[in-house]
Amino acid sequence: MPGLPQPLMPEWVNTNMGGATAALDYDAELMLRVKDGDGASFAALLEKHRPPLVHFLYRMVQDGAVAEELAQEAFLRVYRSRGTYEPTAKFTTWLFRIATHLALNALRDGRNERNQERLDERSGDMPAVQVEDRRPSVEQSMVRQATLDEVRRAVAALPDKQRAAVLMHKYREMEYTQIAKVLNCSESAVKSLLFRAYETLRARLAHMA
């Protein structure tokens, strides 16, 4: 989005709130400005979190269109909630909590059924492969595509919560405590979810070594 304000502060800043110094992440600062009616701050949040959120949702539901629809709904809910927003947690925790909730509901509703059916059929329309300058041979491309399909299948086969935990841990590099807050469970439950998920993935992808 053109003309958006660039972040003026580092990710974490110390903000004096009513005499007490509280650590407040910059995203939460932006969200507080949105609460005060600043549309540019919402655009800045959107600019920053749009790609990671869509990618997270895409890996959750494995359908590009559904992922964008869910991301739109997540941002819409953030905007709707601006009036009552309180920075009690990291902004990303809140955002991913909304998104995960939407994704789990979508998966539960069976909205991804068509995607699951197509998973075995399609491979060419997935924009996952980055085109490199050195053009790979047809054979290399096919091998790579087959590998990616296998990874996608392995991730899709994980139980929903395990999948969400792995995606946040691997791609968002979230800490256990943050994942726990997003999934509304204990930190030890997250560790258990992750361990079981990686155990399954190791078993399914071991032959790739």
Add this chain to the structure above:
Amino acid sequence: MRCPLETREDREILVAYSAGTLNAGDTEPLEAHVQSCATCREFVRGQRVVWEALDGWEGPPVTADFDRRLLARIEQEVSWWPRMRSRLGPLLIHRALPVTAVAALVVGGVLLERPSPLRVPPSPAVVQADGLQPDQVVRALDEMDVLNQFNHSMKAAAAQPKM
């Protein structure tokens, strides 16, 4: 060092080690252990395979009109109430209010005038709890009076030339 795979609490340290996210203080002793423990070595090897496989799975590019679609949805939502109010507001004031007042008068009149031949006269004990009480009628008439006054003032305001 005790094998991390022996206890549930410690095993995720191997996941962090495999991902390269373990702090330096914990990495050194674990590295020494992994070199001597075949089970942990196999775990780390398998975990790194998973890690690399997941690395190759990139997200799709977000469609160009994502923001435009989102902002259109927000705008639609934000402007829903003012648009509805601006469209229905005059209608509500100029049409609905007089109609409501007239309807209330008619209903009140019917209630007051309606004979009740089939009703058995209530016993003195229940007379206060049953039927329309005089104070209720007075209050309803008062409310209708207020509505009429409001209606008159609205009409007067509407009749005044606008600046």
